[in-house]
Amino acid sequence: MKVAVVRELWEHERRVAMVPDLVGKLTGAGLDVVVESGAGEPALHSDEEYTAAGASIAQGSALDDADIVFSVQPLGPDRIAALKPGAITVSFLPLDERETIRAARDAGVTAFSVELVPRISRAQSMDALTSQALVAGYHAVLTAAERLPRFFPLSMTAAGTIPPAEVLVLGAGVAGLQAIATARRLGARVQAYDVRAAAADEIRSLGARFVELDLPTLDGTGGYAREMTEERAQQQRDLLAPYVTGSDVLITTAAVPGRTAPLLVERSTVERMKPGSVVVDIAAETGGNVEGSIPGEEINVGGALLCGGRNVPSQVPVHASRLYASNLVNLLLLMTHEGDVSVDLDDEIIAGVCVTHDGTVRNSHARELLGEAD
Amino acid sequence: MKVAVVRELWEHERRVAMVPDLVGKLTGAGLDVVVESGAGEPALHSDEEYTAAGASIAQGSALDDADIVFSVQPLGPDRIAALKPGAITVSFLPLDERETIRAARDAGVTAFSVELVPRISRAQSMDALTSQALVAGYHAVLTAAERLPRFFPLSMTAAGTIPPAEVLVLGAGVAGLQAIATARRLGARVQAYDVRAAAADEIRSLGARFVELDLPTLDGTGGYAREMTEERAQQQRDLLAPYVTGSDVLITTAAVPGRTAPLLVERSTVERMKPGSVVVDIAAETGGNVEGSIPGEEINVGGALLCGGRNVPSQVPVHASRLYASNLVNLLLLMTHEGDVSVDLDDEIIAGVCVTHDGTVRNSHARELLGEAD
Numbered sequence: 001m002k003v004a005v006v007r008e009l010w011e012h013e014r015r016v017a018m019v020p021d022l023v024g025k026l027t028g029a030g031l032d033v034v035v036e037s038g039a040g041e042p043a044l045h046s047d048e049e050y051t052a053a054g055a056s057i058a059q060g061s062a063l064d065d066a067d068i069v070f071s072v073q074p075l076g077p078d079r080i081a082a083l084k085p086g087a088i089t090v091s092f093l094p095l096d097e098r099e100t101i102r103a104a105r106d107a108g109v110t111a112f113s114v115e116l117v118p119r120i121s122r123a124q125s126m127d128a129l130t131s132q133a134l135v136a137g138y139h140a141v142l143t144a145a146e147r148l149p150r151f152f153p154l155s156m157t158a159a160g161t162i163p164p165a166e167v168l169v170l171g172a173g174v175a176g177l178q179a180i181a182t183a184r185r186l187g188a189r190v191q192a193y194d195v196r197a198a199a200a201d202e203i204r205s206l207g208a209r210f211v212e213l214d215l216p217t218l219d220g221t222g223g224y225a226r227e228m229t230e231e232r233a234q235q236q237r238d239l240l241a242p243y244v245t246g247s248d249v250l251i252t253t254a255a256v257p258g259r260t261a262p263l264l265v266e267r268s269t270v271e272r273m274k275p276g277s278v279v280v281d282i283a284a285e286t287g288g289n290v291e292g293s294i295p296g297e298e299i300n301v302g303g304a305l306l307c308g309g310r311n312v313p314s315q316v317p318v319h320a321s322r323l324y325a326s327n328l329v330n331l332l333l334l335m336t337h338e339g340d341v342s343v344d345l346d347d348e349i350i351a352g353v354c355v356t357h358d359g360t361v362r363n364s365h366a367r368e369l370l371g372e373a374d
Numbered sequence: 375m376k377v378a379v380v381r382e383l384w385e386h387e388r389r390v391a392m393v394p395d396l397v398g399k400l401t402g403a404g405l406d407v408v409v410e411s412g413a414g415e416p417a418l419h420s421d422e423e424y425t426a427a428g429a430s431i432a433q434g435s436a437l438d439d440a441d442i443v444f445s446v447q448p449l450g451p452d453r454i455a456a457l458k459p460g461a462i463t464v465s466f467l468p469l470d471e472r473e474t475i476r477a478a479r480d481a482g483v484t485a486f487s488v489e490l491v492p493r494i495s496r497a498q499s500m501d502a503l504t505s506q507a508l509v510a511g512y513h514a515v516l517t518a519a520e521r522l523p524r525f526f527p528l529s530m531t532a533a534g535t536i537p538p539a540e541v542l543v544l545g546a547g548v549a550g551l552q553a554i555a556t557a558r559r560l561g562a563r564v565q566a567y568d569v570r571a572a573a574a575d576e577i578r579s580l581g582a583r584f585v586e587l588d589l590p591t592l593d594g595t596g597g598y599a600r601e602m603t604e605e606r607a608q609q610q611r612d613l614l615a616p617y618v619t620g621s622d623v624l625i626t627t628a629a630v631p632g633r634t635a636p637l638l639v640e641r642s643t644v645e646r647m648k649p650g651s652v653v654v655d656i657a658a659e660t661g662g663n664v665e666g667s668i669p670g671e672e673i674n675v676g677g678a679l680l681c682g683g684r685n686v687p688s689q690v691p692v693h694a695s696r697l698y699a700s701n702l703v704n705l706l707l708l709m710t711h712e713g714d715v716s717v718d719l720d721d722e723i724i725a726g727v728c729v730t731h732d733g734t735v736r737n738s739h740a741r742e743l744l745g746e747a748d
Contacts, residue, residue, distance in 0.1 A: 014523075044523055044649040044677065124532035131533045138525065146520040149388075149418055149692040151512065153559070158498035159505045159700040162693050185527070185559050275418040276692060303418065318523040318650060319536050326533040 001341055002032045003332070004058070004066035007039040010073050012296065012310055014042040014317035017070035017091070019325045023053035026329060030339025034062045043317040068341060070328050072321075077103035080111075088341065090114065090328050092128065093355055095258060095366040102370060104356040110343055111356045114327060115257065116363070118352040126331040126349065129257070130174045131323035136312035137178030137253060140280040141167075143307055143315075144249045145186055147298075149276040153187025164189045168247040169208070170240070170264050170289060171254030172199040175282055179251045180206045191243060194254075195228070195236075213239040233262060241269045250279040252289035258365070260287035267291040267301060275303030284308030375715055376406045377706070378432070378440035381413040384447050386670065386684055388416040388691035391444035391465070393699045397427035400703060404713025408436045417691040442715060444702050451477035454485075462715065464488065464702050466502065467729055469632060469740040476744060478730040484717055485730045488701060489631060490737070492726040500705040500723065503631070504548045505697035510686035511552030511627060514654040515541075517681055517689075518623045519560055521672075523650040527561025538563045542621040543582070544614070544638050544663060545628030546573040549656055553625045554580045565617060568628075569602070569610075587613040607636060615643045624653040626663035632739070634661035641665040641675060649677030658682030 003026055005018040016039050023033050033055040037047055047057045063069060063082045071091040077099045080089070085108035093100065093113035104111040114128035124130070145152050148165060155162040167183040169176050172194035180203065183190045190208035192199075200210040215236055228236075244250055244265055250273070255261050261283035270279060270290060279301075281293035288308065292301060296310030313320040334349060335341050345351045345362075355363045361372060377400055379392040390413050397407050407429040411421055421431045437443060437456045445465040451473045454463070459482035467474065467487035478485040488502035498504070519526050522539060529536040541557040543550050546568035554577065557564045564582035566573075574584040589610055602610075618624055618639055624647070629635050635657035644653060644664060653675075655667035662682065666675060670684030687694040708723060709715050719725045719736075729737045735746060 046649075125534075127532065131531060134529070134531060135525075139520075142516065142520040146513075146516040149690055151509075151690060151693045155508070155693070157505060157508060157697060158501065159697040159704070160499075162696065182560075185561060186556075187559060275420075316523055316525065319525045319529070322536065323531060323533040330533070 001067040001339065002034055002065060003068045003070060004062035005033065005035040005039055005055075006062065006069060006071045006075065006079070007036040008042070008072055009076075012314060013073055014311075014314040015072045015321045015324055016040045016043045016045065016317075017072050017321075017325060017328055018055075019043070019322050020045055020049040020053040020055070021322065022325050022329050023050060023055045025333065027054045029333055029336045031068075031332075031336065031341070032056070034058050034066070036060075036062045043321040045321075068332060070325075072324060074100045076100055080104050080107055080109055083107055083109050086110070088112065088343070090331060095355070095363060095369055098370055101355055101361060101366055105359060105361050108359050109356060110354065110358070112331070112353040113355050113363075114331065114353060116353045116355070117327075117331070118349060120348065123349045123352075126327045126334070128324055128327040131327055132313040132320060133174035133253075134178045135316050135320040135323065136282050136309065137175035137251075138182050139312055139315045140175070140251050140253070140282050140309065141179050141182040141186070144251060144278040144280050147278045147305055147307070148249060150248055152183070165248040166191075166246060167249040167251065168192070168211075168243050170194075170250070170252045171283075172196075172203050173253060173255070175253040176251070177202055177206060179253060180208045183249070183251075184208065188249070191247075193240065193243070211240075211243055215239065228262070237264060237266055237269070240264060241266075241272075244269050245272045245274075248274065248277055250277070250290070251282070252280070253282045254289050255283050255286060261289050263287075263291060264289040265291065270304050270306060271302030273302065273304040277304040279304055279306045280309065281306065282309040282312055285310060375441040375713065376408055376439060377442045377444060378436035379407065379409040379413055379429075380436065380443060380445045380449065380453070381410040382416070382446055383450075386688060387447055388685075388688040389446045389695045389698060390414045390417045390419065390691075391446050391695075391699060391702055392429075393417070393696050394419055394423040394427040394429075395696065396699050396703050397424060397429045399707065401428045403707055403710045405442075405706075405710065405715070406430070408432050408440070410434075410436045417695040419695075442706060444699075446698060448474045450474055454478050454481055454483055457481055457483050460484070462486065462717070464705060469729070469737060469743055472744055475729055475735060475740055479733060479735050482733050483730060484728065484732070486705070486727040487729050487737075488705065488727060490727045490729070491701075491705070492722060494722065497723045497726075500701050500708070502698055502701040505701055506687040506694060507548035507627075508552045509690050509694040509697065510656050510683065511549035511625075512556050513686055513689045514549070514625050514627070514656050514683065515553050515556040515560070518625060518652045518654050521652045521679055521681070522623060524622055526557070539622040540565070540620060541623040541625065542566070542585075542617055544568075544624070544626045545657075546570075546577050547627060547629070549627040550625070551576055551580060553627060554582045557623070557625075558582065562623070565621075567614065567617070585614075585617055589613065602636070611638060611640055611643070614638060615640075615646075618643050619646045619648075622648065622651055624651070624664070625656070626654070627656045628663050629657050629660060635663050637661075637665060638663040639665065644678050644680060645676030647676065647678040651678040653678055653680045654683065655680065656683040656686055659684060
């Protein structure tokens, strides 16, 4: 069976869904790997590297007779329509991508969304949200450190002692914890907040201070936070404000999958930060944790610099691709036996990631969004 | 007596020669501090902060009746000519700034160059080359890490293990050692080379590997390296090349004060680095350690990104200014007794930094460059 790896079309996508290093895992399982020419270039992998690893290169589209298609971004309805019935796509696939999901249903394509990997230990190696959040949290801190007009670490010099930077991380999921770890590596003093009480120990274990607000916590399912009322959200913003204005760097990472990111920091609070402060809002693409953040732009708000993340994992494309490809390989190998891939919907993981299969939309939230009656 | 702090005129200069925090040290010694309006802005200090600290603000030039003038860049002949005879300037002042030095001589101004602070322990707190090199070495690594398409640290994740980045630092003076320390903080594997054998222990004490080449070492005076023959320089480039091409990140920091920086890496070597590699040449302004580096520009050389440093300390303007101002304050306080500043040329430090005094050029190298007979 043939696994096609596509060239990503979105201009800001620098990742690729397969890396040369991992081709052998698929060919070793009896699968053929075909990579669209140039697919690896934004992630700095040449066609030659894929060939040397045992893949073949397609000069045009690799979709025609593909059994499985790996991509980072959703293929989109046109490319889905080019697939043969029964083909499998594996990619990020937000459930509000109605046109793509409808196209997959109508083409009889099995569309897997790696956003939906269940948070169980057997699926950890397939969890692309986690692997990419790790990259985003790491890089957000470098963005801030590079732009901060101050040192991160405590510096004891002959010309005096410079105190460490004060970093505040809001949201302590995978991205937030990685941001904390990276800021700590660089020597900053770090505080972090999360609505989930369970985050406190993890925050402290990384050497950061847990910010406790006088509010009830909101632990949800699968390690993600639940949504909250607007009144509570406002209280939270008000209580967080003094922590924000006391920081040199603010990194925000709070996301509720499939929903608009919660607004944690008002523009007026950013305006009151010290001149030269740097804010990196990883959640800018899904609405932003910081009022006014714009994906891919760096804007001045008062004396602070507000950097809106846009596809942050793509800023570390080599290793983001390496981890993402590993997630996809692990997921595919779960379904592969003696060179044959079969979709076993009795498997909790396969059922979890399956959006469309055999002409139907199987994910209930996607059905709702499409207006299909249950 | 009045200490004037000027607004820097060079567009790429974001430092200021005095910070509000240190004003009290001068006023406490009986000196008046006058800051040109807006002088602190690029380093994020407002006029109000200076006023609150006990300085006064000059709306135009503060030079007219200044006894001492603090600046980062040399004042230039026009501003020197506006000073009263006997006034003292304290700044960076490269000895090839012939017009400025001639102007200082002719105006009867005492010009101190903080580049010339002797490397003796009593003068450490005044050593501006050291304090600014520390800033440059720190920031060069952040520049590289932010642009590298890979992780710096070893990352053990559910989706596999990512090895640490390989960083090579050439030149292990203050900037190089700080670069090593910062890259190590971020979790990279670091190797470093210096022509001075004495650097080996310092490199190893920071957890980096010392690159030993089959060449004689070149320990010079004052902790700086001596110059070498072109034949030896070519041998060194050839021997270093495999270390360069095996690295993900190259940071070059080799400088011989007052001379053109040594060429350590040829363009053809950079071209053979891995795609996505990042090179930061801190020495770009003085000729560059890497062939083709351009100050302030980021250019692609083969698959690598070559970043030429331009006034690198200015990229961390708050703390670079803090350390620089501290150097200047310590130097001035050495000459201050009961509110009075006097130039004691019997003091080794004062004699060392003094370029012009009382109508004569006192520094012999500056005299040579001006064509004055000894």
